[in-house]
Amino acid sequence: MRWREPVTAFSSPRYIYDLDTDNPTILAMSVMDRFRVCFEESIQKLSGCTLDLSRYATECRYRLIDCSQFVDHDTLRILETPHSATFIHTDFSTISYIWRGLPVREERNDAGVGVFLVKGAENGGKVSIDVLQHACKASLLLGAPYIWLDRLCIIQTKRYDKSWQISQMYHIYKASKVSIILPGGIQRLVDLDEETK
Numbered sequence: 001m002r003w004r005e006p007v008t009a010f011s012s013p014r015y016i017y018d019l020d021t022d023n024p025t026i027l028a029m030s031v032m033d034r035f036r037v038c039f040e041e042s043i044q045k046l047s048g049c050t051l052d053l054s055r056y057a058t059e060c061r062y063r064l065i066d067c068s069q070f071v072d073h074d075t076l077r078i079l080e081t082p083h084s085a086t087f088i089h090t091d092f093s094t095i096s097y098i099w100r101g102l103p104v105r106e107e108r109n110d111a112g113v114g115v116f117l118v119k120g121a122e123n124g125g126k127v128s129i130d131v132l133q134h135a136c137k138a139s140l141l142l143g144a145p146y147i148w149l150d151r152l153c154i155i156q157t158k159r160y161d162k163s164w165q166i167s168q169m170y171h172i173y174k175a176s177k178v179s180i181i182l183p184g185g186i187q188r189l190v191d192l193d194e195e196t197k
Helices: 067-073 084-088 129-141 159-175
Strands: 015-018 023-026 036-042 062-066 075-081 092-097 115-118 146-148 178-182
Touching: 062 067, 062 084, 067 075, 067 129, 084 159, 092 129, 092 159, 129 146, 129 178
Parallel strands: 092 146, 092 178
Antiparallel strands: 015 023, 036 075, 062 075, 062 146
């Protein structure tokens, strides 16, 4: 058997070809081979900022947050791919929450390690780094190393991307390994006996 070198272009999956039969065999690939990093920043630099994903991401791509990077390395890393097959065959969780959730309680220092805004979604409230860390830890414990969170996985300032992502939401939630519900929103965690909207 003779083998052709793997195709490594970002626009298509990597294959090895058997030149005798010309049958492609997909290689076992790591997620980093199938996705590209579109955004990466330390959480210390994010705190108090407004993140504009449009400067880094490509429209109409599937995006995921890398939980291990967030929890173990204090880094927000967002990956993207144009391939739906790549996306749905990756173990990830989704976060479901109410828009404009419960506000941060300053008297209890709910801000924790900080909060940040997402450009185009400022009216939805702040994103708590502490809440996102808890969600990432839960996702990892449940066997899903990545999270899809609409606030960070949709380019909020781009109408076309937002429309495309919304049209994909059924498939995104269906393909997720688990959904993490945040009844108080993403600004802070709520107590078990606390009323939510």
